[in-house]
Amino acid sequence: MSAAREDSPSASPPPLVRLRGIAKNYGNVAAVRPLDLDIHSGDFYALLGPSGCGKTTLLRIIGGFTEPSAGTVEIDGLDVTRLGPEQRPTNMVFQGYGLFPHMTVRQNIAYGLRIGHVDRAEIRERVGAIIGLVRLEQLADRRPDALSGGQQQRVALARALIMRPRVLLLDEPLAALDLQLRKAMQEELRRIHQSIGGTFVFVTHDQGEAMALANRIAVMDAGVCVQEGGPEDIYAAPKTRFISTFIGDANVLPGRRQGGRVALDAGATFPDAGADEAIVVVVRPEAIALGRDRPSDLAGAIRLTGRLADSVFLGPYVKYRVTLENGAEVVVHSQDVRLRHELVPGERVQVSWGLAQQRVLVS
Amino acid sequence: MTSRFAQAVWVLFGVAAVTFMLSPLILLVLFSFGQNSLASFPMRGLTVDWYGRLFANADFRVALKNSAVISVSVGAVSVIVGNLAAFAIARLRRRHAGPLLAAATLPLMMPPLVLALALLSAYSALGLSLGPSTVVPGQVVFIQPFVILVVYARMADFDETLLDSARDLGASPLQAFFTVTLPIIRPTVIGAALIAMALSLDEFIITYYTIGGGLTLPTLIWGMLRRSVDPSINALATLILCATVGATMLAIRATRYRS
Numbered sequence A: 001m002s003a004a005r006e007d008s009p010s011a012s013p014p015p016l017v018r019l020r021g022i023a024k025n026y027g028n029v030a031a032v033r034p035l036d037l038d039i040h041s042g043d044f045y046a047l048l049g050p051s052g053c054g055k056t057t058l059l060r061i062i063g064g065f066t067e068p069s070a071g072t073v074e075i076d077g078l079d080v081t082r083l084g085p086e087q088r089p090t091n092m093v094f095q096g097y098g099l100f101p102h103m104t105v106r107q108n109i110a111y112g113l114r115i116g117h118v119d120r121a122e123i124r125e126r127v128g129a130i131i132g133l134v135r136l137e138q139l140a141d142r143r144p145d146a147l148s149g150g151q152q153q154r155v156a157l158a159r160a161l162i163m164r165p166r167v168l169l170l171d172e173p174l175a176a177l178d179l180q181l182r183k184a185m186q187e188e189l190r191r192i193h194q195s196i197g198g199t200f201v202f203v204t205h206d207q208g209e210a211m212a213l214a215n216r217i218a219v220m221d222a223g224v225c226v227q228e229g230g231p232e233d234i235y236a237a238p239k240t241r242f243i244s245t246f247i248g249d250a251n252v253l254p255g256r257r258q259g260g261r262v263a264l265d266a267g268a269t270f271p272d273a274g275a276d277e278a279i280v281v282v283v284r285p286e287a288i289a290l291g292r293d294r295p296s297d298l299a300g301a302i303r304l305t306g307r308l309a310d311s312v313f314l315g316p317y318v319k320y321r322v323t324l325e326n327g328a329e330v331v332v333h334s335q336d337v338r339l340r341h342e343l344v345p346g347e348r349v350q351v352s353w354g355l356a357q358q359r360v361l362v363s
Numbered sequence B: 001m002t003s004r005f006a007q008a009v010w011v012l013f014g015v016a017a018v019t020f021m022l023s024p025l026i027l028l029v030l031f032s033f034g035q036n037s038l039a040s041f042p043m044r045g046l047t048v049d050w051y052g053r054l055f056a057n058a059d060f061r062v063a064l065k066n067s068a069v070i071s072v073s074v075g076a077v078s079v080i081v082g083n084l085a086a087f088a089i090a091r092l093r094r095r096h097a098g099p100l101l102a103a104a105t106l107p108l109m110m111p112p113l114v115l116a117l118a119l120l121s122a123y124s125a126l127g128l129s130l131g132p133s134t135v136v137p138g139q140v141v142f143i144q145p146f147v148i149l150v151v152y153a154r155m156a157d158f159d160e161t162l163l164d165s166a167r168d169l170g171a172s173p174l175q176a177f178f179t180v181t182l183p184i185i186r187p188t189v190i191g192a193a194l195i196a197m198a199l200s201l202d203e204f205i206i207t208y209y210t211i212g213g214g215l216t217l218p219t220l221i222w223g224m225l226r227r228s229v230d231p232s233i234n235a236l237a238t239l240i241l242c243a244t245v246g247a248t249m250l251a252i253r254a255t256r257y258r259s
Helices: A055-063 A105-115 A120-133 A149-163 A179-196 A207-213 A231-236 A241-248 A335-342 B001-030 B048-054 B057-092 B095-106 B110-125 B131-154 B160-168 B173-202 B205-210 B215-226 B232-256
Strands: A017-026 A030-039 A044-049 A069-075 A090-093 A167-171 A199-204 A216-221 A225-231 A251-258 A261-266 A269-271 A279-282 A290-292 A304-312 A318-323 A329-334 A350-351 A356-362
Touching: A017 A055, A030 A055, A030 A225, A044 A055, A044 A105, A055 A069, A055 A090, A055 A167, A055 A199, A069 A120, A090 A149, A090 A199, A090 A290, A090 A356, A090 B160, A105 A120, A105 A149, A105 B173, A120 A149, A120 A179, A167 A251, A179 A207, A199 A207, A207 A231, A216 A241, A225 A231, A241 A279, A241 A356, A251 A329, A261 A279, A269 A350, A290 A329, A290 A335, A304 A335, A318 A335, A318 A350, A318 B048, B001 B131, B001 B232, B048 B057, B048 B232, B057 B095, B057 B173, B057 B215, B110 B131, B110 B205, B131 B173, B131 B205, B160 B173, B173 B215, B173 B232, B215 B232
Parallel strands: A044 A199, A044 A216, A090 A167, A167 A199
Antiparallel strands: A017 A030, A017 A069, A216 A225, A251 A261, A251 A279, A261 A269, A279 A356, A290 A350, A304 A318, A304 A350, A318 A329
């Protein structure tokens, strides 16, 4: 999908967008702490984080709508830090879409080209092509107030894409849409990205959306980029407790590491190299096996007993909640629906997983 | 049932109160069409002679011209100045906008008489002779706050993202203003202009003191009242009423319209 990335580091081309030492302060509040970021050509890049983490500020800094308090922004080898949005090779799809209410869909899309004094025949041709790309042919002569949310979003997308930006910026593009529409639009965005092969950078607080769309994710928290990488890497190897619970569901079990062995508060022990300190063990609900409290049932290295609190059928899997002997709760996702009928709430059960399925992180 | 009776009484009371307040106007218009030379009942018949006599009056034609020129000038100046002020204030945060808005609308709280006298002494100190041109600044001071308030209210509601989008697509701030902001707020601006013109047309106190020997429609009424009390005054007043009410109704429709 990403044509620009090679596996060997020496062959990878320079990044399209380089942020160096970018920081933004509002009075005493540091919205973004000094950070470096690289975005490569062809990336579908996500800035992911909870509200107030600085992701939208960062996006606006890339687009030129917010001036950074420190640092430089380089796009395609050019230092654009002091340039306004109208001078940068970027275009943004805003959260409220910002469609001009007094113009039709066609006029909205053509606006940027009209301002740029592009010749009328070329405008007509390019507008026609992009309307085809986003599949808005039937609605081209309507006004924005006669369109649904999803349709408006496609107009905003077309209006930005027609400018052929080097980087397309999207501010929470799917936030205002309902679940079904959101899934459909995710498909649309992926299709359009693959079809034009551009570089997209989007902001979202929805980790599912980030993982569905992006080939690289930067997880942000309180103005800092806490982890950056592909979705599989971040999901399998989160660096901090915050990341492991923010991306995907996770069970977090506290314990202590002493002399090369970890003892969980909940009871089990296992070997683990590292300093003597308080740690947490993070394990994904789908990596845990659940069974009756019988010696031969489960085979993982870590085995804990407890009582089944409840089970909920969610469609693709069953969500079990188990209360361990020390009071801690463990959530298990299992596709074994039969088990649900066999187990009774309150029954003694065992949960188990292997050392490969867990991560030990500093508390 | 007492509650329904009470409700009927209240409705009746409302109708009576409104009738009481509107009756002078209704009678005014009525007698402009009456054949009596004295406005009294019973009315002898209907005629438009008084309107005819009004239009034949040379003073009327002068006053009409002056009123038209002054109200258009005042409308134009207040709209330009008021819009500029409203845009500037709307861009500030609420905290700063409040005091500035209060300062801009201070003239509304001044008694027009005081304002008129202040202007009069200023003009005589500057040695300017009085006429329609000295009326315009005085009216603008009093009328422009209305424009500022109307346009500010519209701009405070204005979606900033639209301007961000325009800039993102390559428009300079000035281009964004003419291609995005102005077309969208045009009904409000037109409405504000009409309000300004209606207020100017009706204005008496400041005009009376700063126009010197000149005439506008309101000061003409005042002059006619002192000389002869015939129903051509009613005719004049009815015309002014229609113009002001008409302009204001158009303005209200325009400023409420959401494009």
